[in-house]
Every structure is written in C-alpha cells, then in structure tokens.
Amino acid sequence: MNTSAxxxxxxxxxxxxxxxxxxxxxxxxGLFSLDSEVRPYLYTGGNFKIILTxxxxxxxxxxxxxxxxxxGGIDLSVGSAVALTSVLGATLLVRGYSTAATVVLTLLAGGxxxxxxxxxxxxxxxxxFIVTLGMMGVLxxxxxxxxxxxxVNIPSSAPLNxxxxxxxxxxxxxxxxxxxxxxxLAVVVSVVMRQTVFGRYIFAIGSNEATARLCxxxxxxxxxxxxxxxxxxxxxxxxxxxxRLTQGDPTVAIGLELDxxxxxxxxxxxxNGGTGSILGSMIGALIMAVLRNGSNQxxxxxxxxxxxxxxxIIIAVGLDLLRQSRMKT
Amino acid sequence: MAIFDELMDAATLIVPxxxxxxxxxxxxxxxxxKNVSFEVARGEVHVLxxxxxxxxxxxxxxxxGAHQPDAGAVELDGQPFVPANPLxxxxxxxxxxxxxxxxxxxxxxEENILLGExxxxxxxxxxxxxxxxxxxxxxxxxxxxxxxDAPVNSRSIAEQQIVEIARALIGQPKVVIMDxxxxxxxxxxxxxxxAIIGRLRKRGVSVIYISHFLEECQRIADRYTVxxxxxxxATGDMAKASLPQIIQWMVGRAISEIYPRTxxxxxxxxxxxxxxxxxxxxxxxxxxxxxxxxLGIAGLIGAGRTESLRACFGLDRIRGGVVxxxxxxxxxxxxGQRLAGxxxxxxxxxxxxxxxxxxxLADNLTLTRYGPLxxxxxxxxxxxxxxxxxxxxxxxxxxxxxxxxxNELSGGNQQKVALGRLLHHQASIxxxxxxxxxxxxxxxxxxxxxxxxxxxxxxxxxxxxxYLPELLGICDTIGVMCRGVLSEVCPVAEWTENRIMAAAxxxxxxxxx
Numbered sequence: 001m002n003t004s005a006x007x008x009x010x011x012x013x014x015x016x017x018x019x020x021x022x023x024x025x026x027x028x029x030g031l032f033s034l035d036s037e038v039r040p041y042l043y044t045g046g047n048f049k050i051i052l053t054x055x056x057x058x059x060x061x062x063x064x065x066x067x068x069x070x071x072g073g074i075d076l077s078v079g080s081a082v083a084l085t086s087v088l089g090a091t092l093l094v095r096g097y098s099t100a101a102t103v104v105l106t107l108l109a110g111g112x113x114x115x116x117x118x119x120x121x122x123x124x125x126x127x128x129f130i131v132t133l134g135m136m137g138v139l140x141x142x143x144x145x146x147x148x149x150x151x152v153n154i155p156s157s158a159p160l161n162x163x164x165x166x167x168x169x170x171x172x173x174x175x176x177x178x179x180x181x182x183x184x185l186a187v188v189v190s191v192v193m194r195q196t197v198f199g200r201y202i203f204a205i206g207s208n209e210a211t212a213r214l215c216x217x218x219x220x221x222x223x224x225x226x227x228x229x230x231x232x233x234x235x236x237x238x239x240x241x242x243x244r245l246t247q248g249d250p251t252v253a254i255g256l257e258l259d260x261x262x263x264x265x266x267x268x269x270x271x272n273g274g275t276g277s278i279l280g281s282m283i284g285a286l287i288m289a290v291l292r293n294g295s296n297q298x299x300x301x302x303x304x305x306x307x308x309x310x311x312x313i314i315i316a317v318g319l320d321l322l323r324q325s326r327m328k329t
Numbered sequence: 330m331a332i333f334d335e336l337m338d339a340a341t342l343i344v345p346x347x348x349x350x351x352x353x354x355x356x357x358x359x360x361x362x363k364n365v366s367f368e369v370a371r372g373e374v375h376v377l378x379x380x381x382x383x384x385x386x387x388x389x390x391x392x393x394g395a396h397q398p399d400a401g402a403v404e405l406d407g408q409p410f411v412p413a414n415p416l417x418x419x420x421x422x423x424x425x426x427x428x429x430x431x432x433x434x435x436x437x438x439e440e441n442i443l444l445g446e447x448x449x450x451x452x453x454x455x456x457x458x459x460x461x462x463x464x465x466x467x468x469x470x471x472x473x474x475x476x477x478d479a480p481v482n483s484r485s486i487a488e489q490q491i492v493e494i495a496r497a498l499i500g501q502p503k504v505v506i507m508d509x510x511x512x513x514x515x516x517x518x519x520x521x522x523x524a525i526i527g528r529l530r531k532r533g534v535s536v537i538y539i540s541h542f543l544e545e546c547q548r549i550a551d552r553y554t555v556x557x558x559x560x561x562x563a564t565g566d567m568a569k570a571s572l573p574q575i576i577q578w579m580v581g582r583a584i585s586e587i588y589p590r591t592x593x594x595x596x597x598x599x600x601x602x603x604x605x606x607x608x609x610x611x612x613x614x615x616x617x618x619x620x621x622x623x624l625g626i627a628g629l630i631g632a633g634r635t636e637s638l639r640a641c642f643g644l645d646r647i648r649g650g651v652v653x654x655x656x657x658x659x660x661x662x663x664x665g666q667r668l669a670g671x672x673x674x675x676x677x678x679x680x681x682x683x684x685x686x687x688x689x690l691a692d693n694l695t696l697t698r699y700g701p702l703x704x705x706x707x708x709x710x711x712x713x714x715x716x717x718x719x720x721x722x723x724x725x726x727x728x729x730x731x732x733x734x735x736n737e738l739s740g741g742n743q744q745k746v747a748l749g750r751l752l753h754h755q756a757s758i759x760x761x762x763x764x765x766x767x768x769x770x771x772x773x774x775x776x777x778x779x780x781x782x783x784x785x786x787x788x789x790x791x792x793x794x795x796y797l798p799e800l801l802g803i804c805d806t807i808g809v810m811c812r813g814v815l816s817e818v819c820p821v822a823e824w825t826e827n828r829i830m831a832a833a834x835x836x837x838x839x840x841x842x
Contacts, residue, residue: 197449200436204444207433214431215445215496216416274435 021267021283024316028287032294041297045172052175053164055289056182057082057244057253060237061260062267062281063182063189064114064230069264070193071226072206072273073128075117078234079256080139083249085110085238087143089160090152090248099159107235113139114231118224136257143250152248163243178240185233190278202226206273262309263288266316287312344407346371346535347392347423347504352401354387361387362398363559369504369552374526374536376546376567379556379579383769385539388556389506392537393425394418405503416445422503426493426510428767434482439463441481442495466495470525487518494525505529506537509767511545515630516830523549542796543572555579580771587774588802591781595805596620599655599789600641600672600758606649607633607640612813613650616791618758623780623790624818625804627797627829633813634793635677638760642674643667654758668697673756675747677763677793683747684735691717691731693746697754720749725775741772748776752783759783759790765799777803797826811835 033039041047061078068075089106097105117135121128154160164178193199201222204212213219242248267284269276291312295305345368354362362384369375379385390396391403394412403410405421412418415425432441439460448458460477467473472491475484481492490510497505507526511519526536526549540546546553550567555578563578576587600618605611610633618624626634639645641652643664652660654670662670676682684693694717695702702712717731724745728738735743744764751759761780765773780790780803794800800807801821808818809832816832 195454196452197447197454198452200440200447200454203436204433204440207435208431211431211433211444214415214425214427216414216419217445274433 020319021280021287024266025283025287025290028290028294032290032297035298038294038297042294044170046170047293047297049166049169049172049175051286051289051293052179053166053244054293055285056164056176056178057237057240058256058259058263058288059182059282059285060185060233060240061256062263062285063185063278064233065257065260065264066267066269066276066278066281067189067193067202067226068128068230069261069269069271070206070273070276071202071223072209073121073223073226074132074261074271075128075227075230075234076132076257077113077117077135077139078237078260079253080136080143081110081113081231081234082238082241082253082256083251084113084139084143084146085235086242086245086252087147087152087248087250089239089242090154091146093154093158093160094152102160103239106239107232110235110238111228111232114234115224115228117231118227121227122220122223140250147248147250149250151250154242154246154248156246158246160239160243161246164240165243178243181236185236186278186282189233193278198222198225203274206275208274259288260285262313262316265320266313268320270320284316345369345404346373346406347410347537348402348404349388350402350404352388352391352398352403354391354396354398361559362391365401365556365559365561367554367561367564369535369537371503371535372530372533373551374530374538374549376538376540376550376553377556378540378543378546378553378575379769383556383579384559385508385556387559389425389508389539392418392423392504392506419446419500419502422501424497424500424502424505426490426497426505426507428509432481432489432492435480437478438475438481438484438492439477441492442466443499444496446499462499463495466498467491469498469528470495471528487514487521490514490518490522491525494522502534504535504537506539508539510538511540511542519545543575547572576770579769580774587770587777588799589778589781590803591785593621593781593785593805595622596787597655598653600791601653601656602637602641602650603653604650605637605640605647605652607636607645608648610636610813611640611810611815614810614813614815615650616808616815616818618789618791620757620787620789621784622806623784623792623804625800625807625821626791626793626810626815627795627800627807628810628833630795632810632833634810635762636813637810637815638674638762638791638793641667642672642760644674668754668756671756672758672760673697673751673754674760675751675762675764677766679740679743679747684743686736687734689717689732689734690721690726690728690738690746693735694720694731694749694753696750716753720753724749724752724779739769739772741768741775744768744772744776748779757788759788760793761790762793763795764792765794765796773799797829800829801826809833 032042061082065075065078085106088109089102092102092105117132120126120131162177164176166176167174193202201212201217204217205219205222209219241252245252263284264276264281265271265284266287267277267280267282269281288309291309292305295308347369350366352362352365365384365388367375377385377388387396391398394414394417397411405423410421412421412423433444436444442463443459448455448462463477464473467475470491475488475491481489510522514522529536538546538550547567552565553567553570553575554564555562555575557579596619598617598619602614602616605614614637616624628634636645640647643662643666647660651658659670680686691713695713699708702708702716714731721728721731726742726745726749728742735746738746748764764776777799780792784790792800792804801824804821806818806820807824807829809816809829811833812835
C-alpha cells in the first residue's frame with residue numbers, strides 16, 4: 001500500500017495537468033447550475049450561443065497571445081489594437097471601401113502593429129512588457145484621433161455585421177460565422193504550434209532563449225514573426241468587435257488584454273514561457289465567458305463579477321504552481 | 330580519379346583536423362587572445378588548460394562562430410575555417426558542449442537533441458525521422474534508457490548532460506569541444522563520460538577538452554596545450570607531462586605549496602550539531618566545530634552536505650536534532666538571526682544564490698553589514714567604496730573599481746567577492762559550500778591561503794568539498810556524508826583518499842570495497 005499511494009497521487013496530478021482547464025469549465029458550469037432559478041436559462045441552446053459569441057473576441061486574441069506568452073513574451077497593447085482596428089474598419093466602410101478591401105486592410109493594419117512591436121522588441125532587445133505598454137497608449141490615442149473622439153457608425157446593412165449576428169436567437173444553431181472562424185483558426189494555430197518547425201521554435205525560445213540561439217535558431221526573426229502573426233489575429237478580433245457593436249468605438253475593449261492573458265494563463269500557460277496550449281487557452285476563454293454570463297444570469301452586479309474573475313485567476317495560477325511543484329518531485 | 334582520391338586520403342591523414350596559428354583577438358583595449366597556436370589531430374583528445382581569464386572562453390567563441398579573430402588563421406582539415414555563427418560552425422563539423430547546461434527545460438529529450446536541426450519538409454516536422462535520429466544518437470552513447478518523450482527537466486543532471494552530448498553528435502561532427510563537462514557530475518557519471526569520450530575518439534572524432542581538474546586531464550588526454558594570459562605557452566604529450574610543471578606554466582610561477590598550513594590551535598567549541606535532520610536530508614549529522622578549526626565534509630553530490638549547511642543556517646526547515654552555538658541551544662533560527670550570531674554561509678551556487686550579479690562589488694561586499702557605513706540609516710557611498718576597496722586589496726580581487734558590476738568578473742574573482750562579504754560581516758563561524766568550484770588554480774590557492782589565515786585568527790570553518798586533495802590538504806578534521814548520514818569526524822591524519830571514497834559510497838572498510 002505504502003509504495004502504491006504516491007504513484008497514484010502522481011498519476012492523478014498528471015490527469016489534472018492534462019484535463020485541468022476542462023475540469024475548471026465543468027466546475028464553473030456546475031456552480032451556476034446550483035441555483036434552480038438560473039439553471040433553466042443557463043442550459044439553453046440560445047444562451048450557449050450567446051456564451052460562444054461572447055467568447056469569440058477573447059478567444060481569437062488568445063490565439064495570438066498564446067504564441068506570444070509561450071515564446072516568453074507578453075503583449076499589453078491588444079485592447080488598444082482591437083479598438084484601433086475596429087475604428088479603422090468602420091472608417092473604411094463609411095468612406096465607401098468594399099467589404100473585402102476593408103477586411104484585408106484592417107487585418108494588415110493589425111499585422112503591421114504586431115510587426116512594429118516585434119521589430120522594436122527583437123531589434124532593440126527591449127522588454128516586451130515595456131514596449132507593448134507604450135504601444136497601448138500609442139494605439140489608443142491613434143484610435144481616438146482617427147475616430148475624431150467619437151464612435152464611427154456603419155450602415156446596419158453592412159455584410160460585416162453578419163459576422164457576429166445572432167440569427168434565430170433561441171436555438172444553438174446556426175452559430176454566427178465568427179464562431180466558426182474562431183474554431184477553424186484555433187485548429188490551424190494549434191497545428192502550427194505542434195507540427196511545424198516554427199511552432200516548436202516558439203516553445204524553444206520561451207523555454208530557454210540562450211539555448212535557442214546556440215542551436216542556430218534565428219531568435220529575432222522568429223520573435224518578429226510571432227508578434228506579426230499575433231497582430232493579424234488581433235486585427236481579426238478588431239473586425240469582430242466592429243461587427244458586434246456595428247460601430248467603431250475608440251474607447252472599446254479597455255482591459256481586454258487582461259482578459260486574454262487571464263484566459264491563456266487559466267489554460268495552463270506559464271508567464272515565464274515554454275509551456276501552454278491552444279486548446280487550454282480556448283477553454284480558458286470559455287471559462288471567462290461562462291463566468292460573465294453566469295454572473296449576469298444570477299443578477300450579480302458588475303463589481304461582483306470583477307471580484308470573482310480576479311479571484312479565479314489567482315486560484316488558477318496557484319493551482320498551476322502546485323501542479324508544477326508536484327511534477328518536479 | 331582513384332589515385333587522386335587516395336592522395337587526398339593520405340593528405341587528410343597528415344593535415345591536422347584543426348589548426349589554430351597565431352590567433353589574436355581584442356575587445357577594445359583588452360587583449361583577450363595575444364598569440365594562440367595549437368593543432369588537434371583526427372581522433373585525438375586534446376586538453377586546453379588555463380586559469381579563468383586565460384582566454385579559453387574567447388577561443389571557444391571563435392571556434393563556435395560567436396566572435397571572429399582579428400588576426401591569425403584557423404583551419405579545419407586544411408581549409409580556412411571562420412564560422413559566422415553557431416549554426417555554421419555545427420554544419421562545418423565543429424560541435425560545442427557548454428559548461429552550463431544549455432537545454433530547453435520544457436521540451437522533451439527528443440526535441441532537445443534535434444533542436445535547431447529538426448528534420449522537416451517545407452517547415453513541416455517529420456516526427457518519425459526525428460525520433461529515429463534522436464534514438465540513434467542516444468544509442469551511440471549507450472544510453473537508450475533515457476526516455477525520448479520525457480521533459481528534459483525531469484531527468485537528472487547527468488542524463489541532461491548525455492542529452493547535451495547527443496545533441497552535439499547530430500550531424501556527425503569532426504571536432505567536439507567540451508567545456509568543463511565534469512564540473513557538475515558525480516564520480517560514476519564522470520567515468521561514464523570518459524567512456525563516451527573513448528568511443529568518440531575511436532570513431533575518429535577529435536575532442537577538445539577544457540577542464541580545471543588536472544588529474545582528470547591526465548587520465549583522458551593524448552596531448553595538452555597550456556594557455557596563460559591569452560597565449561599558448563606550452564604544448565606536448567600528456568603522458569610525458571608532470572603536474573607541477575603544468576601548474577607552473579598555468580600560473581607563470583611555481584606554487585611551492587598549494588595547500589598551505591598555518592600554525593593554529595583549536596579552541597573552545599563554537600558550533601555543535603546533535604543528530605541534525607532536515608526535510609529529507611540530512612538524516613543524522615553530528616559534529617563539533619571549534620575555534621581555529623577547518624572541518625571538512627566530504628561526500629558524493631546529493632549526499633546531503635549542502636542541505637546540512639542550509640538547515641544549520643536556517644534556510645531549510647530542521648526536522649529533528651539540536652544545534653548549539655557557543656554551547657547554548659539555538660536550533661531553530663532564521664538566516665537573519667544566524668548572521669546576527671556571527672555565522673556566515675557561502676552558497677555553492679554563486680551565480681544563482683551567492684551574488685547579486687548585476688550589482689556592484691561594493692554592494693555585494695557590504696550587503697549584510699551596512700551599520701558602520703551609514704549614518705542615520707543613509708548609506709554613505711564614500712565609506713562603502715572605501716570598505717569595498719579594502720577588501721578588494723586584501724583578497725586580491727582583480728577588478729577596475731568597487732563600482733564595477735560583479736558579472737564582469739571571472740569566476741575566481743566573483744568567488745572572492747562572495748567570500749569577502751562574510752569577512753566584511755565579521756562572521757566567526759563560516760559555512761563554506763564548495764568555495765573552489767569552477768575557479769582557476771591561482772584563485773584556489775589564494776582561497777586556501779585565506780582559509781588558513783582565518784583559522785589562525787580563531788575563526789571556525791566548515792568546508793564542504795567534492796575534491797578530495799583539497800580536503801586532505803587544508804582541513805584539520807574531516808567527516809564523510811553518505812545518504813544523509815555524517816560519519817564520525819576524525820583528524821585528517823586518519824583519512825586517505827581511498828578511505829574517504831569508501832565511506833562516501835557507503836563501504837565502511839576500504840579493504841572490502
């Protein structure tokens with residue numbers, strides 16, 4: 001008995017390690033269903049559709065953020081980047097650009113923002129925290145400037161609005177196209193991170209940058225690529241934000257970067273780099289959305305939600321530390 | 330054509346695998362390499378010996394492509410060899426194994442072995458091919474037992490080093506350069522490494538081996554080159570060399586006595602452990618340390634020596650036993666209380682724990698005792714610098730200025746700074762954990778001399794070391810730790826290297842071992 005007990009515990013921890021974020025999601029869903037008044041509303045197809053749609057923006061951002069955090073970096077400018085790209089998209093539409101041209105230009109703008117972040121971080125060897133903190137202000141200011149300090153409304157007939165529109169709101173299907181896009185991209189980014197050399201270099205750089213350099217990996221180039229790719233995804237998140245509000249709002253998505261970082265960390269990534277997974281981050285994003293949705297259903301005030309989400313993040317990171325210390329011994 | 334090929338083969342047998350001639354390299358005003366020349370033949374194990382700062386690391390960086398030489402020639406198989414970066418050097422057949430392990434801790438064994446050279450098509454990983462290559466590399470080292478899927482940080486240090494070597498073997502290198510590979514290995518793992526080096530040599534791979542352990546060099550090397558102050562001062566066959574001669578070349582002067590003995594007398598007991606036990610190690614450690622005594626603790630890595638010192642100093646929890654300081658019970662104390670009581674600990678890991686690397690010498694030296702340097706709680710820079718300068722002079726620290734950052738110093742000088750902090754603190758009980766690890770012979774001799782002087786002043790020293798000659802050379806008494814249990818502490822005259830080794834591996838009687 002004595003010899004089998006620690007081995008069992010170790011295996012249990014391995015299971016938690018893999019299934020941790022899933023268990024967290026089930027736990028959150030289970031807690032909200034304790035209330036018999038909320039339960040019938042929570043578990044409807046229509047509500048799940050709302051949850052998924054609310055998840056999309058954080059999820060798409062978390063795809064890029066996962067790459068960045070696994071590589072040992074951080075990006076604090078996401079919220080501002082989303083605001084700027086959504087204002088840009090709206091402005092382009094209002095000025096009569098076609099939907100296709102708007103989409104392409106907005107995505108490129110996102111990629112360009114990421115490229116600048118990456119070039120400054122890799123080129124001058126500056127800490128990503130500082131560079132993107134500065135960028136956060138630059139982009140937010142640019143968004144307000146571009147929008148002339150007010151919202152830019154787009155025509156309600158614009159095709160872009162369908163991206164996040166909830167047709168037949170009481171049923172789960174059809175899901176808005178944005179949800180499918182997010183799921184598809186999650187699969188693509190996950191495969192890139194697991195199956196391509198570029199993806200494995202992201203892990204190598206985050207795990208030990210000096211080693212990566214010794215092994216001939218062109219670390220600066222890889223970093224620029226990571227931030228630029230993530231920027232493209234943040235541009236897409238901006239388009240989704242635009243579609244959801246049907247307007248470009250320069251003050252939108254304040255603090256979004258923290259939601260995204262929280263989703264990635266809840267999903268099992270270490271802020272020190274080297275570990276993390278797309279699947280985990282997606283579940284993390286879902287947990288955040290379920291928490292918000294459930295709190296609304298319970299009729300809790302906004303400040304209660306903020307307190308709860310803050311506590312959840314601390315618990316998630318605490319569990320992660322416990323998990324790692326168990327793995328080592 | 331056939332004749333031409335044969336001629337070429339004959340030629341490659343004569344042409345040395347690697348030749349450096351009159352290589353020079355300066356950084357600003359510092360001349361790191363003044364004139365270095367040596368040759369390595371195919372299948373030869375060539376050791377580079379020299380103090381820290383003699384230019385070995387600059388030499389390595391030139392061979393690995395991190396730096397380009399200012400003058401002189403480097404040839405690989407008769408062709409000029411000036412690698413532009415580490416990848417280029419590797420592809421040309423020169424692989425490097427660094428002193429500090431350079432693995433990506435979160436990645437698997439397999440991923441680490443092929444890192445940077447993943448078999449891939451259009452950026453798409455070929456996993457089965459990668460697995461095959463990694464397994465092949467481990468098989469060549471006779472270490473198929475290491476699981477390829479395990480995260481590399483879950484393996485032991487020795488296994489991590491095997492992974493590191495396996496990585497160097499990818500791509501059939503012609504020359505493998507090893508920098509202090511045994512500094513973190515146990516005796517058994519060191520033997521294993523030597524066997525691997527033997528197999529590499531049989532395959533015709535040339536090995537350039539850098540080490541401070543002269544006895545070790547003597548065992549495995551065919552030839553040696555001694556570097557001093559950026560110059561190659563001697564080269565020859567290892568079999569014909571004498572150690573005292575090599576040491577003299579290294580330091581440029583004869584060290585008449587590496588292990589000086591100062592006249593000293595043991596006084597009152599100042600520190601006593603009675604069956605000291607920590608969380609998992611030590612299990613039972615008992616000793617009595619007196620004024621003016623240097624008490625050595627020998628043992629294998631992982632035996633619990635470091636843990637004993639840490640528990641005693643209050644860094645780890647004490648689970649059982651009693652600690653007496655100056656004959657009064659003082660078992661559970663914080664490090665702050667220990668320092669206040671005149672005890673000082675020198676960490677075995679000066680980079681991670683012992684020093685604030687990016688702070689100045691002055692800050693590092695005076696950290697634990699600002700009292701005499703400050704007025705009304707404000708530190709007076711002038712007095713701090715003055716105090717630091719005094720210690721730098723006394724300890725012969727080679728640095729420009731007390732304001733210089735510690736990470737610009739060589740390992741030996743860093744260690745002197747770490748030791749200097751204990752002296753500035755006026756500690757009378759010194760717990761020194763591997764104080765001479767990874768530093769050059771000259772600095773070692775200075776540290777031995779200093780320890781002798783301190784003991785003669787009546788200070789009490791516990792000296793943990795894995796290097797038996799130095800323990801036998803400078804200690805008054807020695808105890809051996811094996812699996813968490815400390816043997817009886819006996820006068821040094823009763824110990825021999827064989828007896829210590831036997832006790833360290835758990836054989837009480839050397840005749841039975």
